[in-house]
Amino acid sequence: MSTSRTIRVEALTRVEGEGALNVRLSGDQIEAVELNIYEPPRFFEAFLRGRPLEDAPDITARICGICPVAYQMSSVHALERALGVEITPEIRQLRRLLYCGEWIESHALHMHLLHAPDFLGFASGIEMGQHFPEELKRGLKLKKIGNQLLEILGGRSVHPINVCVGGFYRPPKRDALLDLLPSLEWGIAAAADATRWVSEFDFPEFEADYDFVSLTHPDEYPFNEGDMLSSRTGVFPVAEYEKTIQEYQVPHSTALQAEKVATKSSCHFGPLARVNLNREKLQPIAKKLADECHFPTLCQNPFRAIVARGIELTHAFEEAAALVKAYRPVKSVRQSYELRAGEGAAATEAPRGTLFHRYHVDDEGKIVSALISAPTSQNQRQIEVDLESFLPGYLSLDNATIAHHCERLIRSYDPCISCATHFLRLTIERNDVS
């Protein structure tokens, strides 16, 4: 007997932004898996046109309140490339420090409030806290330290105000950073403990042969700089990003999806990809931690992304503490520049994956066009592909249980749907995609 049924997750929860999932089955055959992002489109690229280029970091930050720093970093780097601005080592370090703040905040949030409850069988972090109060409090404290770091550097944690093309409006106060140092040092150990805790969770047996993609840098764990690296096809320059990874529109979603141009195959972005591709560049304690938690050299179980997140959380605390110790204020951390027409692209590593921006600017400093590729959009196709291979093992279960499992898998990507919908492009030439 072959019946057709539809499994629906009407509203994905504990993800940032709003989306749904539709799975159409015909008997045991999966007809379609559709990740439906129904977030209303907000047309960022459209209204960036004609605006002063200085506005890009503040405006693109509003694409996502969870990873505004990522938007600020990708936009300023891309615009600096267009203008030919070289930033100083001091600026570069402060940008890494700012990014540490966002990773800490975002990773601690996702691990403790959004993802861990899945493994322990709770509906929310707050409910989990009734049974794991110490773990939740530790998580909240870790998160808070990330926010404090963001506040010192950026004025506030959501949509910081201190980032500009050319650097920062004002250098952070050294005293404020030094006051935070004990917390950062506490955070290294606490993050490692949190990672050990999540690494003991019961992970579903599911692996896939992913094409992991992230930035890579010869000396550092990737934040703002470097080339793109694909586990399948190797290194490619950021400037060739859209030639390598192409986006397209699907009728069931307001977010665009991405796939490798050459193979029309999906890619996996985010912490799992980064740890797999850049493990050697982790800070010492984080690296030891990865070994200690028996994190596989090539981890292909998406559910284990929570462990990768913990490793990166630890890394971010370590790196932040080191940067704070080394910080010596200089009078200005802002490079001046001359306006000129040009074009520039940059990719940086948002907590949940690579965020790519490209801008054209004119000689009056106005934005002519903008292209923004957000991590969630890029992972969206991958999530659907995963679900297609994950689901057959669960089809004997009732719809609600299947839906629950699907949601768990989706959540392991820490999708930020707000980002995804702002992933819009100016032109797309479908014919080029062959």
Next chain:
Amino acid sequence: MTTTPANDPPVSAWTTAPIVLRSTKAETPGVFTAEFEFKCEQDAARFASRPGQFNMLYCPGYGESAISLSRVCENSQRLVHTIRSVGDVTNRLARLKIGEIIGLRGPFGNGWPDFPDDLQHLIVVGGGIGLAPLRPVIEQFLASHMATRELTVLVGARSCEHLLFAGEYQSWRDSGATVIATVDRSAPEWKGEVGVVPALIDRLNIRDPAETQLFACGPEIMMSYSATAALDRDIPRDNIWFSMERHMNCAIGHCGRCQFGSHFICTSGPVFRYNDVQQLLTIHGL
């Protein structure tokens, strides 16, 4: 005749004394009378007030409100306040339970002037909650057994259920006062006056205007028209007194909020001679 603060300033103007709610009594819709007692005797000993003064009642977390003493109890540490619930503090006050503690700073303000020796006739005009700070005056007047002198109490309210202290009018009358109540909106059961208070002044029997005093508290417009009516009846300007209301925060003349022209209502008022405010009242948004 001038008015002077009745007592020396407290140790620090911000020192807050704990007071305990002893009883409450519903008056009109949204208005109730609360009796408090000082928690500490030494606070009670320091406290001496006169009619027309007010206290700052403090509900922690909600804030302070200026509330007049609606009865001045001599030789007693009782504090009687009649309160209209309109917002955070007053609503909180309305929810207090017997025995609960709140804070008090006070008394503040100058209060009503002393009755002059040659006083023949006192006219008290209270609109709405404005009768509260006037009740101590009425009670003091009646208690002083001034047989030859006359007391007229004019009370105005939106409707008869809003007439404050209505249950006491008869006893005031029994003690010799003339009490006339008027309402804006009549109701079937209402047998009294309908209309505004100033209209009542036109009809009063005022034998010796020069020795008549008028104390008013209520909406500014009501007070102003009452004053005009009183002037028409030849009551001298100097004999007309208003109790004014403005936003009050510190009550000690330091926060600037209650400024009204040259005056801080909290320290040089709330009671003003009509002469001192008449001009100012004509200026919109002062």
Next chain:
Amino acid sequence: MSNKLRLGVFKFASCDGCQLSLLNAEDELLALAEKLEIAHFLEASSIIGAGPFDVSLVEGSISTEADLQRIKDVRRLSKTLITIGACATSGGIQALRNGASYEEFVRAVYPSPEFIHSLETATPISQHVPVDFELRGCPVNTKQLVQILVDHLHGRRIRVPNHSVCRDCKLSGTVCVTVARGLPCLGPVTQAGCGAICPEFTRGCYGCYGPAHQSNPSSLMAWLSGHQHPVEQLVPLLQNFNAAAPAFSNAAKELQEGARR
């Protein structure tokens, strides 16, 4: 289950930042959760609670037909409805489309415009349903958000100061960036709430909290444009996250018309 107040958190077109501001109340979150039952908060909990809600926090603006229906449901189910953030209170950054050609926006941005079901405008919640209180900010301030929830729990009227950013600059000893550095700053016409952080970081305020009480952006713009600040710089300053707030949009219009003349 208890006499806790039931809280609903709802999202419309937005960036999630205002909801995150609630989760950023790390020190207060657990204590709040003891007093409020988080009945619906997709970002934080898998329980999709049905109404009614004692308090609903609404983030985001209305920009689709479906959302237009949904906000009415939320209103119906909520005793007290509080909008949080610039998106919800003035339309947010996406309201920039309101003045532009919507068709062109969609075509320019999506390869298959026919898949996109969206309204031509992004509008504040109060344009569609009655709102009990609007908390400003892009994003809202966590302290203010916690404060209004606590005030509500204690039966106090919800309110936040509505004075200008300048007052907070002065309270913290920040030197005015307009007067001392010649930077254009919206602080004098913007409602406080952020803590005057932009001037503290030596940049002008860009108006996240929307117009202050009885604000006078026309006068400020007239002064700035008379002092070496070109209209092309001032108009975008007004057209940020509160571009559709009438005081700001009118001032921008005036500037543009003045420049054309």
Next chain:
Amino acid sequence: MTSPLFLPVAELPKLLARLLELGYKVIAPTIDQEAIVYSEIQSVEDLPRGWTDEQEPGHYRIKPTSNDRYFDYVVGPHSWKKYLFPPLQLISRAISGEEGWTFETCSDAPEQLAFLGVRACELAAMKIQDRVFLDGAYVDTGYQRRREGSFVIAVNCSVASPNCFCTSMNSGPRCKTGFDLALTELDDGMFVEVGSSRGQDVIEPLSLHAATTQHLNSAENLYARTVSQVSKHLNTDDLRNRLMSNLNDGKWDSVAERCLSCTNCTMVCPTCFCSHVSEVPSLDETVVERQRKWDSCFNLEFTAVHGTPVRNDVRSRYRQWLTHKLATWHDQFGESGCVGCGRCITWCPVGIDLTVEVNAICGGES
């Protein structure tokens, strides 16, 4: 008191050292945020030596000078009121215990502050605030403690900005009373006047020589030159009555069209004293602090009675400010509330000039 002394410029550090040794925290002009502001200094190196300021309505810049004087500028955005009447103060605390609420009055630990570089108009401003906080029916004990604990070293102005009008307000530029020590910066050092026995005690151990007639002459010349630089004037003749008889004048509308109601003028004014006490409860509401913050008559909520502000438009709020400062202040405190420092003119983001507005509203150009 004693006859004037002379402090060679090289010995200025000794004066500072003496103050520090006596346990004073020394507050003086410094450069920060591209302005000359008051903050703690450790050495004379922290003073804005060789800098001056440039002021116009709505405009302020600092720039280097060609000389190396320590005090060659006028007043900046800060005033000493931030130390005597801090912008944020804890007033009292309520603590909920088993027997209900108990109340504590809070007072900050008294700090010994030495103010270095107080200008004549600022001395006048302090005296005005003394009247508000010390001379009325109620004494602000915190203010009293801070005021009595502070040591005041005045400095006579060697320049005036186009926004200064102290000569009209009879408050400067010459420091006459209200200081412990007063300095006049001459080419080679400071002409020192001692204004109190406390001042005498501080300066005594420095064993300074008496100032020479030449010093005295140079100082006099400098005063005269500064007076001649004061270009702004306000006709104060009968000003109180002129303003009070124009309260309904239509010209208030014209300033209301420009005024932003942003509070800057009141915040920078060294005499404005409005404040607001608000509740700061702990999350569980078992401890509630009351916090006093600077407030302003330009804020809408300032006069709200049952939710409706009495001064419900910019016109009435600007009028309140100006008439309070220049007219009703006389009634309340027996003098003007303005010392002519020009801060409200400089720091108004749209350059509204009260002297111009007064002339517009009630005439009297002088």
